[in-house]
Amino acid sequence: MNSADASSSEQLISRWQQVRDEIAQASEQAGRAPDAVQLLAVSKLHSADAIAALNAHGQRDFGENYVQEALEKMQALAGRDIVWHLIGPLQSNKTSEVAAHFDWVHSVDRLKIARRLNDQRPAELAPLNICLQVNIDDEASKSGCTLAELPALVEAVLVMPRLQLRGLMVIPKAGDTRAFATLAKTHAAILARLPALSGFDTLSMGMSADVTEAIAAGSTWVRVGSAIFGARPTTS
Template sequence: MPEPSTPLTSIRARIQDACAAAGRDPTSVTLLAVSKTRDAGEIAALADQGQRHFGENYLQEALGKMPALAGRGLVWHFIGPIQSNKTRDIAAHFHWVHSVDRERLAQRLNDQRPAALGPLNVCIQVNLDDEDSKAGVAVGQVAALAARFHQWPRLRLRGLMAIPRADAEDGNRAAFHRLAMTLSHLRNTMPALDTLSMGMSADFPVAIDEGATLVRLGTALFGPRPAREPH
């Protein structure tokens, strides 16, 4: 008897379909479950189905959940805006940070990363449309920031992340393509870069078609997000 369908199995199937349509190996795309506002029990339920990568936006909320999920081999990604007074705990408790957009933050994360944990995986956040409401480096400044990472041995630059505007008529295809081209240009001098963190619940098939290696899905996996007060 086939196993019952769940949101996770459905999303995995859609990722496989998107990869097939793009002529890509489905193992080249990592599913990141965006678990902000979700409790430890909800995360554990997905982990029991084999989900390993989880993304959090709010530090204190994440730190409150992590102890209950210890020992499960989960990979924690910090994907929200970074405040300077939070870098020590981010550096100590996360495996990835997707939202580095300033040299000062990178320096703090490097200095505060416990040496025993190995390098912290980092993506530079890019503000593709120069939106005032969003964090991120302008496309023209990405290369300069990337070039500084050789100074930070406790950080490992993996690639780029972006949150395109929500009202694009093309499903964000042009924005995703621009981010992919930006990474391609960087790889001319930094060939080890391997990550394009782009695509969310509404547009991830388009992101995969444009080269995403990591898609960030929340509501598609967990359902509507409960109301909360930001930390």
């Protein structure tokens, strides 16, 4: 490693630690346990070397948006203790690869995708952890089921043996964090309606700009990319 690479790695680790400190501080302010919120490092468009550097310092969970890019990183980092999360929209022609290689999918938004993931999850692997993405603001540009569609989707997923329903995910409108409270209330309502539901413990919400607000509302996974890795590389 040359001096420039070493400096870059040091800056990466420093930013990562700053984010961890921010999560700890926000958790304390919200009266929550230090381990109540987990950090998902969003590594899309960043290198396998950057992931390896963070992993060497203890970061296990990484979020990717693009299936093919993620599969290449998985191959490059094979043998490392890494938990892979898909957080981007999932097309039906990619479900087989996702079912075979990912540990979590945060962006299941319709029954067709859930069925395909269930049917294609290899039997030798543990059930695939999934979150149902909810489009609370009904934004046409974003994936997610509506609040009205959610109860039926929950019921359908619960009988799929190769999926483990873990919780809900939301991406709010830019600058508007009210969706966090709505998602938390929705999560609580599902638990109240289905008290025997086990493992339904996840609220995937909050990104670099709104970590504190998400944690105050009850987030259990914050998805942070740019605050750790810096600006995404430009693509030509």
